[in-house]
Amino acid sequence: MRTAVVTSTPSDSHTWGLVVLQCVLEEAGYAVRNLGACTPVARVLDECRAVRPDLLAVSTVNGHGRVEGAELITALRGDPDLAGLPAVIGGCSRPAAPTPARSGRN
Ligand code: B12
DSSP, rough: OOOEEEEEEEEEEOOOOHHHHHHHHHHTEEEEEEEOOOOOOOHHHHHHHOOSEEEEEEEEOOSOOHHHHHHHHHHHSSTTTTTOOOOEEEEOOOOOSSSOOSSOOO
């Protein structure tokens, strides 16, 4: 059976994207190890070394994913054991606050 590690980034405490991701991957036939929210990069790497997954899936929605996701992938690619592990990052990119529409003249 294929396995996937599902995780968030160190600062991201949102959990429901992780739950959805786990459900989708399980429906696709993966055995999933869900590391939960606010997961340190070192822990993700340790789990990947232990589980030897076919996929690492990262959910991040709190707005820091661009930085922390890059840090995670850089660490992953720098580890000889994990450098070739397929990894995906996703999550909402909704703006924190919509820009109010200008009223009146264009
Ligand atoms: C619930 C919620 C919370 C709860 C979380 C509780 C919990 N147990 O998860 C609480 C109150 C704790 C919280 C805290 C904060 N939140 Co909040 N939160 C939300 C909220 C309302 C819903 C998120 C949610 O659960 N959605 C349901 C899940 C199922 O959807 P999802 O996470 O978007 O995931 C979907 C997709 O993104 C995608 N997806 C997700 N992961 C992945 C991964 C892959 C690989 C793929 C392909 C797809 C994918 O698939 C999922 C299903 O469609 C959103 C606003 C919103 N309406 O989205 C804000 C939101 C995410 N939060 C936001 C913010 C700013 C915060 C705080 C910083 C607020 C604060 N000032 O304290 C903190 C951050 C805490 C932290 N350290 O991370 C912002 C993020 C802004 C940004 N991205 O720039 C949002 C967008 C609100 C906003 N518009 O300002 N939050």
